[in-house]
Amino acid sequence: MRVLVTGGGGQVGRALVCNAPATVEIVGCSHADLDITDASSVMSRVRGYEPDVIVNAAAYTAVDRAESEPDQAHRTNADGPRFLALAARELGARFVHISTDFVFDGSSSVPYKPDDATNPQNVYGLTKRAGEQAVLETYPARSAIVRTAWVYGPVGSNFVLTMLRILRANGVARVVSDQIGTPTSAPSLAGALWKVVSMPELSGIHHWTDAGVASWYDFAVAIAEQAAELGLLSRDVTVTPIATHEYPTPARRPAYSVLDKTSLVQRGVVPIHWRSALQRVLKEIPRA
Secondary structure (H helix, E strand, O other), rough: EEEEOOOOOOHHHHOOOOOOOOOOOOEEOOOOOOOOHHHHHHHHHHHHHOOOOOEEEEOOOOOOHHHHHHHHHHOOOOHHHHHHHHHHHHHOOOEEEEEEEEHHOOOOOOOOOOOOOOOOHHHHHHHHHHHHHHHHHHHOOOOEEEEOOOOOOOOOHHHHHHHHHHHHHEEEEEEEOOEEEEEHHHHHHHHHHHHHHOOOOOEEEEEEEEEEEEEHHHHHHHHHHHHHHHHOOOOOOOOEOOOHHHOOOOOOOOEEEEEOOHHHHHHOOOOEEEHHHHHHHHHOOOOO
């Protein structure tokens, strides 16, 4: 089976390439290799690669910057998936697309199900929802959308690496404690996505994250504790909880974005707890 992974230079794309099953012939394309916002380039490159499956890990994920760059975010998060779905449809390839918890408004108090009403509160969420809609309108029969949340990995730009940098530099960090979700490691997500790829009958929208629930503050405390145990940080660091209003950002975040993973868990895609996944990722980060 030949699988084309877009966004191969990002943290999820890299994890997909690194964790590819031995039976898969993988083609990982970075933005430099394939600009998904260029319709003609997408079609010609996909025709040239002739994949059996396309996994779209390319996305505009700068949530705050998207507020001032809505057109750029829309091109990557909405137009790009449409072009890829069109190319997949022409070849008869399967299409797996990654989306986000930010399509929800965060007003729930129970985990969001895939068919719950969406109500994005920022440009990033709006453009990601538009991408979902584009895929389902273009190629519903052989497309699977996997929403995830709070993704991080040993490389790239993410919360774990930011916390390590801040705590190393300052010894203290102030972190929001009233936003609730589930940290999800890129390697964990990649493993789940490969299982989705192996299910040719699977279509529609599904949710997947690591197991458990946390606030950003809980996550930061765990990072500090586990990093200290591994020698990545001094034990003499402090993480202080604050409210969302004490840390204003251009983009509004959902207060609650836990996702209901039942549809994939019932198919054998069982997550590990986010604390265990965090420990695995921290062990991949070089000591400073």
